[in-house]
Amino acid sequence: SxxxxxxxxxxxxxxxxxxxxxxxxxxxxxxxxxxxxxxxxxxxxxxxxxxxxxxxxxxxxxxxxxxxxxxxxxxxxxxxxxxxxxxxxxxxxxxxxxxxxxxxxxxxxxxxxxxxxxxxxxxxxxxxxxxxxxxxxxxxxxxxxxxxxxxxxxxxxxxxxxxxxxxxxxxxxxxxxxxxxxxxxxxxxxxxxxxxxxxxxxxxxYPKSNMAKKTGEGKASKLAKRVIACLDVRANDKGDLVVTKGDQYDVREQTEDNEVRNLGKPVDLARQYYKDGADEVSFLNITGFRDFPLGDLPMLQVLRYTSENVFVPLTVGGGIRDFTDSNGRHYSSLEVASEYFRSGADKISIGSDAVYTAEEYLRTGVKTGKSSLEQISRVYGNQAVVVSIDPRRVYVKNPNDVQFKTIKVSSLGPKGEEYAWYQCTVNGGREGRPIGAYELAKAVEELGAGEILLNCIDCDGQGKGFDIDLIKLISDAVSIPVIASSGAGTVDHFSEVFARTNASAALAAGIFHRKEVPIQSVKEHLLKENIEVRI
Ligand code: 1PR
Structure with a gap:
């Protein structure tokens, strides 16, 4: 029947x-x-x-x-x-x-x-x-x-x-x-x-079918380190939604036309990375800070299509905040997030708005419960809320020069500085804020973030490796998982970040888009280095 x-x-x-x-x-x-x-x-x-x-x-x-x-x-x-x-x-x-x-x-x-x-x-x-x-x-x-x-x-x-x-x-x-x-x-x-x-x-x-049984007992295993493919998405000047990739967050070609770098179609690339063994796929709507995402229906469409046949977790970020449109209609960040979830996202990621929230929290010491971060994690659970940090390294001579947590850097600054702090930015790296990545990470953990996506503007697109100092600092400071991001150029960079920091996952964009390093070879390399991964 x-x-x-x-x-x-x-x-x-x-x-x-x-x-x-x-x-x-x-x-x-x-x-x-x-x-x-x-x-x-x-x-x-x-x-x-x-x-x-x-x-x-x-x-x-x-x-x-x-x-x-x-x-x-x-x-x-x-x-x-x-x-x-x-x-x-x-x-x-x-x-x-x-x-x-x-x-x-x-x-x-x-x-x-x-x-x-x-x-x-x-x-x-x-x-x-x-x-x-x-x-x-x-x-x-x-x-x-x-x-x-x-x-x-x-x-x-x-x-x-x-x-x-x-x-x-x-x-x-x-x-x-x-x-x-x-x-x-x-x-x-x-x-x-x-x-x-x-x-x-x-x-x-199909319980009655005679599907072959695979033997294999299963074994004790550690939590696998995740390899995540990230798609920075925005409309190009023709209005098409494309996967782009920046050089220290600058996504325009260094040509006369200065067009937005186009590395492919979001749905196709996401599907490809799923087949290649990505443990997760992230979409960042990188102009979400200025364009309202619910006006950006193509992004929701991207999620709907992708989630139809990509069966690993999907994260989407960009533009999650309260918004009033030109007709005076107010949208809460919770509505924006809900629309992303309904369209197929498993997690949402908050960038700029989390910075303002953390600043306010550190200033007042009060959890209002009203921030995007708090509201969304209350309704959907903190495992569904990622905070994306976009820090820039700021060198200082003396750790007492600034009120933020500094580290002793592993390679000296341009003027021989031995210390640095990591300044949080908003609006796609355009504006520095008076808060460090360390302070932010600890604050958002308290406010209900379930995970941290830790970028680094200095390393983004450079292919010279992750910022180990930064990732060590943050992954030791919080007890929620930290995703290392920015700078992957070779398979060794992945084993390095897992060997030297407590990151739970490593994310890359450029090397996957340009097909320089396939996801599969990252996994094989990690396996060879005795780092547990999903194969
Ligand atoms: O502030 O809540 O609207 O969120 C905006 C989101 O968009 C943030 O998560 C922010 O990180 C992201 N974003 C904004 N502008 C840019 C840009 O590039 N101009 N992209 C941007 C962030 C950084 C990483 C990148 C890694 C790996 N992209 O996600 O994928 O650095 O790159 P690599 O492997 O090539 O080095 P809001």
Missing amino acids: SGDSVVTLLDYGAGNVRSVRNAIRHLGFDIKDVQTPEDILNANRLIFPGVGAFAPAMEVLNKTGMAEALCSYIEKDRPFLGICLGLQLLFESSEENGPVKGLGLIPGTVGRFDSSNGFRVPHIGWNALQVTMDSDILDEVGNHHVYFVHSYRAMPSDDNKEWISSTCNYGGKFIASIRRGNVHAVQFHPEKSGDVGLSVLRRFL
């Missing part, structure tokens, strides 16, 4: 499940959205991608009668796949803003990762699993990495051990997936885990 190719999706409206929808459609299934508890009871197969926070999710499920329907559906052993919070909600309770009661189908509580032992929280990135049970849907996972993004996790115990189909190690063992009969749930994101992730969904959707 036609019902065979339909998946029922429980989306209670708390966030972005677009990528789950895209992945299901990509695998040839239609989606029926749950409207009433009966839709749950009548489902042939149900996918529950939990998003947002535990307490509000339970509140919605209880209020709508869906909690009861879910429990009875699962108790009848009907085909079920929970994803992320969709796994956590099956447990008895969670400490997230709690304790809060869950559906109570599996014994145990969900607790926060402990960052005191040096593990960065949120847990963002790619890990391999230890498969402990024949779980069918994990049959093709083997030693491959899958993508996680969460701050809370369920812990294995004697009471729940018969449910556990795999665990993962991040500062201790946590439950990566459960299985009982037809009921499955995974803490990782299959819809964001590339081909391997799609195989998990495929095996859930």
Whole structure:
């Protein structure tokens, strides 16, 4: 019957499940959205991608009668796949803003990762699993990495051990997936885990087919270092949206016409980088500081098309701030971000606006809760909010010359200066601000940023390597993940940044666009250097 190719999706409206929808459609299934508890009871197969926070999710499920329907559906052993919070909600309770009661189908509580032992929280990135049970849907996972993004996790115990189909190690063992009969749930994101992730969904959707089993136990693994491809996007003078690339942020050709450097089409390039093994793709709308992004519909279109067949995390930045258009219509930064999320972004990144927010916070010592950063991380979770820092190195003779955190530089400044601080800029590097990258990073972590994208204007486009001094300074100062950016020119630059700093990811643009260094060779090199990566 036609019902065979339909998946029922429980989306209670708390966030972005677009990528789950895209992945299901990509695998040839239609989606029926749950409207009433009966839709749950009548489902042939149900996918529950939990998003947002535990307490509000339970509140919605209880209020709508869906909690009861879910429990009875699962108790009848009907085909079920929970994803992320969709796994956590099956447990008895969670400490997230709690304790809060869950559906109570599996014994145990969900607790926060402990960052005191040096593990960065949120847990963002790619890990391999230890498969402990024949779980069918994990049959093709083997030693491959899958993508996680969460701050809370369920812990294995004697009471729940018969449910556990795999665990993962991040500062201790946590439950990566459960299985009982037809009921499955995974803490990782299959819809964001590339081909391997799609195989998990495929095996859930086509359970009876005779797909070959791949053997491979899975092994203990460390969180893999991520390699990220970045696309700086803007309209060229003809009005077409192009991927461009600057030289220390100057994106115009040094020719008579001075046109915007054009390195390709955003959707095509993103797709290519996905195929080449990028662990993540970032789009930066680099004129977002002056052009309102919701007026910039092509950028939203780029996200929609890209997310249809790029199954790794997508980040988008540029222009996330409050805005009043020429008709006097006011848009909040939260609306801008929401539109980006709805269009397929998994994370948004904030540049200029985060600088103003941090300055204000450091001046007053008050968290108003009203900044873009605070609002978006409250609604979508801090794992969805990246702060992009665009610092410029400023040399000083004496560390006491400035009120900002200075470092002893590894190569002297032009006048023999031994020290430098890193001045934050706004508006695409055009304006320096009275705050350092160090002060900014610590402030935005407190305000709810989940990750830092650390650029460096001096190194951008130079191909001479990352600014190790800067990246070391920032990645040691915060406990959220730091993405090193700007200056990659060779594969050795990637191993250098991972060996010498605590960066969690490294991002590059120019070398990938100009096809000088393929992503695959970066990965192979890191592997050879014994740095854990996703292959
Ligand atoms: O301020 O919130 O509207 O966000 C604007 C965003 O656009 C910020 O994230 C800012 O970093 C970015 N941006 C603004 N102007 C430029 C520019 O280049 N003129 N691009 C720009 C930033 C830097 C990196 C680049 C790396 C790697 N691009 O993202 O991709 O430096 O390059 P490389 O590997 O070639 O060295 P808001």
